[in-house]
Amino acid sequence: MLALPIYLRGGSYYLHTRVGGRQFKKSLGTGYKKLAILRAIQLLNSVAVMTQKPTLKDFPQVLTAQGKEYKLNVERGVIEADTPEEHQRAMEALKALKELKAMSSSPQMTPIEQKEDDLLGLTLNELVDNYFKIKSHLTLSTKLLYQRAVDDFSKFLKKKNITINRIQESEVVLFQNHLADKKLHPRTIDSKIKYLAILFNFAIKQNYYRFKNPFSNKKILTAKENLKNGWEFFEKEEITSFYKSESFKNKKKELPDYYYCLVLALATGLRASEITAVKKDDFKKINDINYLKLTDSKTSAGIREIPIHSYFYEELEQYINSKKSKVFTITSNNLSRYFTRHLEKIGVKRKKLVLHSIRKFVNNELMMNGVNEEYRCQFIGHEITSINTATYTKKYLWKN
Template sequence: MKPFLFVRRQRNYARFMVPKPYRTLSNEKKYLVVALGSGEPHIIRQRAALAESVLVAKMVQGAPMTLDRDKFKVFDIVLNNGTRIENINSGSDVDNLLKMAQAESLADLIESLGGGAVPQAGAGPQGPHVLEERRSVPATQSLPLVELLDKFILLKKPKAGTVTAYKSVVKEFTEFCKSKCPIAEILQSDVTRFREELAKKNGVQTIDNKMKVLKSLLNFAIDQGYLNGKNPVSVKNLQTKKQKLTEGYAIFESDEIKLYFQSERFKAEKKNDPDYYFCLMLEIFTGCRVNELTSLQINQLKKSESGTNFLQIRDSKTAAGKREVPIPEILFEQGFAKFIEGKKPTDFIFRYLDRDGRGAGNAVGKKFSYQIKLEKIHRPKLVFHSLRKFLNDFFMKNSVDYEVRCQYFGHEIEAVNVATYTNKFNVDDLYNRTNEARKKVASLVGV
């Protein structure tokens, strides 16, 4: 029974939806509306939380779910040890209740009032002191979430795509809360209700990603001293690691690669849309991430002293992603040399532009997803990234060493023996150790 807070004619109210099996206790009413009076926003939230705890208690006891609907002022709370708190009416009264709840280790009540975790045995009075410190700054004077985001962007300087994603989540959360979301007012119950609302239209992974954004921002607020106490975004991921592995992008099969790359439709793109054609051809031989390819400049095309052509990836999502990736001479012979002819060193190889922070690879990825369906390749979760997964899988099945594949695709190696006690392969070694598998790829795509 999470409260929905709203204001009518400058008065505050909380609306509770009564579960269907318990509506006999509320005179068959689907909703109960409780007047909360006036006061600071955090006081209103505390009153709503108290109303919730009393209604839930009455529901569990099978007692009539009634409250003073005209003016929510008075509660009588009896703790497990018999201590009675009467006439709860103000912020100081709520603080007293929290102190008693801390002493009694009433975890659910403490959580609902935003008091943080129950102190462990021997921790002394730290819990109430931490709470008082957090409430020492009035919630209305704390930093709004959108201003916290501005400070996060200023200091962290994230990439454009990250900025866009963070702004989207902050906007969605503030609209859900119907306020500017002062960060000191955000409670775990707000986060829980927001996640439940997201579940109506978002998948599990998307919900987890949005929770990570909020958690990251409020961790930043705590680190910078804008917020005291516990991060209210403490929910665990809905998607397990096992689910993430099994529900990720699919891997192309060899016959699907052959079907698409040898299709007349794709061959025609060499003339109709050479940027798309050579981006796909470069991908099937290098397995680079799409944004690594679409952000390439001419000066990132290199040749070793031994004559090996390679890409110098300078910007990637991980440190291991900054690497040298060999490319076969046959690609230049198939028209790539003519495609880049006349371009200046600082020119981008491909014409794709970064749009709305989604990365320059968004357009090529969308076209590819559309075209494979035209070739009757309909397996779910096949996307541009599936080409990268295919090449890694193909290399593995053709006896390319694990260490070579990790360096080739820009994956971190956590094993101490490899990460600490060995040097990287040079680009000529990478070329030679992957050459036989790459020849099979060339045959598969018909070049």
């Protein structure tokens, strides 16, 4: 038992005390100790206020006004006042008496629900499973993003099987602060919150969750800030300098996974998660043209075929053929971290340059060389926003 009359039961803290001679029990709706203590203090303060029976002495300002008095007979419903000002003060007193009567009534204590959410409610992981069953079209990469967001939130709460009806908005805010303390970029934090918000919107629509979405309206960055704070793309001179540097060439022996990932990034403009997920069988050849067939991506537009220039494929071929299935063992997070550190090591300190900047560079080079927007979108894996193009035209067949 803590100093406060609270205890942990079934993964959630409860307040158990006596108020006005009556037993009072209330779930605090969290298994997080510090948050439970704060909620218990707030609840005890609220109960204390509710059980205090005020008197007319608590409303002296409505009984007199600058020495002028009025008469108020509540039982007969009679008000005696000589001036409009006194009449107004009398009406304020009548209103105060009504509030006084309401506050003086005994508070109704909420009993513990017989249906325990911990026993009958969906857990976060069960919610994800149900969501994936309904959204069967989601790619593996997209599913992983949802699962990582859920795992991170569960790990923060220190409870893997927490039921969704126990999750409070205050815990979401604490989760955001926790991620910020870990030095995660606001964009990354927003991304995790976005996936959790989508899951809870689904839960509300399916009647799995009976409260307001605790993850809604929690974005840190506005749309304008997202655009302003977006990653920069490399200049051609910077790309040339990096890929021709001795530091990068040495990685071919020191860290081959990293080296060949970056070669593939420049050849295709792939996302980090797409690069690290490719398999040997994804590399195809037709009409003497080597290409990569992506069957898994974060978006449906990301499912695509990307031709690979012979200059790059000659560099990649031997490494690809040496693998049995998955080409790279490095994770997308580690790939991004290594790249950022590598830039710092060789003295590239321009802000907002990250691994994703290579992808932006490739797209920009395609544009500068006259490649139309529709084909650039197909190559990079972006959604085509034009209804006319997306709905009423066929994909550009590079094989022809």
